[in-house]
Amino acid sequence: MKNDLDLFRSIAEDLMKAEEKEPVLRPEAPEALFTRLKISLSEEGISDSEFEPILRDLVLNTPRTATRKFFNQLFGGRNSKASLGDLLAVLLNNSMYTYKVGGPMVGVEKELLHKSAQLLGYPASADGTLAPGGSMTNFMAMLMARDKAQETARSKGLDGAKLTLYTSRESHYSIPKNAAFMGIGRDQIRYVNSDDQGKMRMDHLQELISEDRANGHQPFLVIGTAGTTVMGAFDPMEGIAEICEKESIWFHVDGAYCGSVIFSDTYRPLIAGAERADSFSYNAHKMLGTPLSCSLILVKDKRWLYESFANDADYLYQTDGDDYNLGKTSLQCGRRNDAFKFWTLWKSAGTKGLAEIVDRQFELANHALDYVREHPDYTVYSYENSLGICFNYKDIPADKLCNQLYEAGELMIGYGQFHGDEFVRLVTVNAGNEKEDIDRFFKLLEAFADKMN
Numbered sequence: 151m152k153n154d155l156d157l158f159r160s161i162a163e164d165l166m167k168a169e170e171k172e173p174v175l176r177p178e179a180p181e182a183l184f185t186r187l188k189i190s191l192s193e194e195g196i197s198d199s200e201f202e203p204i205l206r207d208l209v210l211n212t213p214r215t216a217t218r219k220f221f222n223q224l225f226g227g228r229n230s231k232a233s234l235g236d237l238l239a240v241l242l243n244n245s246m247y248t249y250k251v252g253g254p255m256v257g258v259e260k261e262l263l264h265k266s267a268q269l270l271g272y273p274a275s276a277d278g279t280l281a282p283g284g285s286m287t288n289f290m291a292m293l294m295a296r297d298k299a300q301e302t303a304r305s306k307g308l309d310g311a312k313l314t315l316y317t318s319r320e321s322h323y324s325i326p327k328n329a330a331f332m333g334i335g336r337d338q339i340r341y342v343n344s345d346d347q348g349k350m351r352m353d354h355l356q357e358l359i360s361e362d363r364a365n366g367h368q369p370f371l372v373i374g375t376a377g378t379t380v381m382g383a384f385d386p387m388e389g390i391a392e393i394c395e396k397e398s399i400w401f402h403v404d405g406a407y408c409g410s411v412i413f414s415d416t417y418r419p420l421i422a423g424a425e426r427a428d429s430f431s432y433n434a435h436k437m438l439g440t441p442l443s444c445s446l447i448l449v450k451d452k453r454w455l456y457e458s459f460a461n462d463a464d465y466l467y468q469t470d471g472d473d474y475n476l477g478k479t480s481l482q483c484g485r486r487n488d489a490f491k492f493w494t495l496w497k498s499a500g501t502k503g504l505a506e507i508v509d510r511q512f513e514l515a516n517h518a519l520d521y522v523r524e525h526p527d528y529t530v531y532s533y534e535n536s537l538g539i540c541f542n543y544k545d546i547p548a549d550k551l552c553n554q555l556y557e558a559g560e561l562m563i564g565y566g567q568f569h570g571d572e573f574v575r576l577v578t579v580n581a582g583n584e585k586e587d588i589d590r591f592f593k594l595l596e597a598f599a600d601k602m603n
Contacts, residue, residue, distance in 0.1 A: 153198070161206050168210055173217035176559035187211060213562070218580065218587045219594075222562040224379070224407050227580035229439040235494030236441045239487040246280075246485045247477030256474050259489035262496070266432075267448050269412040269501075271425030277452030279480045280445060280488050284406030285324035287431035287447040290481055292328050292371060294429065294454040295400035299370035304458070308333050314362045315371040316340045318350040318385060320378040320568070322404055338367075347533050348383030348568060350374065356393055371400045376421050376432075377408025380566035380575060382536030384408065387423030394428075401427040406445065408537065410437035413501060414508040420535055428454075434492045437508055437537075437579055444488045455479040507581045511537055514578040517585045521592055531573050539576040540566065543599050548574045551599055560598055561591065 178186075188204050196204075214220060216228035242255070249256050259280060267276040281287050292315070297304055299313060313334050317325050319341045326336045340358045343351050359369045372394050374385040387403065394401035403409065403424045409432025411417040424430055431447040434440040449455050460478040477483055496504060518539040522528040531540040542548055548565035552574060555561045566575045576591070 157202060161209050164206065165209055169214050169217045173214060173219040174559050174562055175211065175213060177557060183211065218583050220562045220580070221576050221591065222564045224436050224577055224579055225442065227439045227582045229495055231498040232440045232491045232495040235491035239490040242487065244487050246487055247475065247480070247483055249474035252476065255487050255490060256476060258493045259476060262489050262492055263446065263448065266412065266446055270430055270448060272448060272450050275452060276448055276450050277455055277479065278446055278448040279455065279476065281447060281481065282443045282488070283445050284322065284404065284431060284433050285328070286481065287406070287445045288322065288324050288373070288404055289328040289331065290447055291402040291429040291431065293332055294449065294458045295371040295402065296332060296334065297458045298400055298454060299368060312338060312367045313370045314338050314340055314367045315373065316342055316355055316358060316369065317373040318342050318344050318375055318378065320344050320348050320381060320383065321373060321375050322379060322406065325373060344383070346569070348378050348381035350385040350390070352386060352389040352393065355390070359393070359397055369397060369399050371402065373402045373404055376403055376405035376411070376424065377537065379407065380538065380568050381532070381540065382408065382538035384420045384535070387421050387427070391423045391426035395426070403427045403430040405430060405432040407433070407436055410434070410508055413504040415505065416509055417512060437511060438495065438504060439507065439581055440492045440495055444492050510581045511578050514583055514585065514588055515539055518576055518578060518588050521588070531568065531571055537578050539578070540568070540573045542573050543595065544603065546599055546602065548572045551602070554602065555595070555598060558598070560594060
């Protein structure tokens, strides 16, 4: 183990040096890359002297998502304290289903959930769990909503009633997948129109619910989004809450992208009304820079976690009571310790430090938005209070520009579509960046694009 830890340190140092020199790797065709890197497995093992260069090459030829030229996804950067927690969790190798094998890490997870619920404005009776990604936390919320609407579904299956759920047309693609998995069906999703900023329209939501009730359907769930994938829009949570309370419908907030605004006094008002939701999720591996994956789901009434996910197993739950046996509130049994890396970050930085991380990202986004607004060669599609800055430069097709930047190893930047327009989408979730990095991004993009023309 000591030798392997020394090797880890050596490779990590080489990686960080390489990131400084070459922040974005030129892509290579999969077949050629996989052959060159000697990925194939064999009947016999290899010596450490053979293993080390293969491992080093593999790491150094992997996309570099922690650098200041990576703007492609809704995550990025690297936080040293969070990385430390993740490395220690790997060494400890606890599973989080019982106190017997989790020990103090159970307390770590419960503290994260308790403090998150406080920040959201949930009552002390709230609870939650961690899951591997926003798709899974959405799935858990959808299951709880289904089980509340049809309490016999857990034992007898769905009774044939046409349960219907409602979400914005700009919501995450996991929702139709989850509807298929849970027996509701993709066709039972009602997509609510959005306004010109990408926010769910309340008049259309109410219209759809009323139509479904008149046609004998059973509306059971509305999913609002805190940070839509493309535009970074925040649905009007107060309006959704009013309708859901009136209609007795479960209200879930998918805050995977931007739910971390709960840490910021400045930007928490963007989700005003989310404290009225039945469930709320956010990803610490996005805005907060915790290593993938670290997704939290909070539930206002913890009863529904137990109703949907608890199942007795005498061979597993033998001591310590349900409050400390976290498998009783999880979709999973064996579950890695994703809480510790978030705890090491939060403990070291404090709640105020996490607020600064959130505020910095909006500061960078505002700087980028000001830049494209002030330069006439840009067409702007974005609005204030979004971490996704959407634009086109000199009417160059966004897909062409982004793909050629990637192929040249210059920048990793994505593109998206909204209301018939396609554009470059700059995401400012790497709080390690400075305003100078944003300016450098635009200058590099402009120089590259001008050569294309």
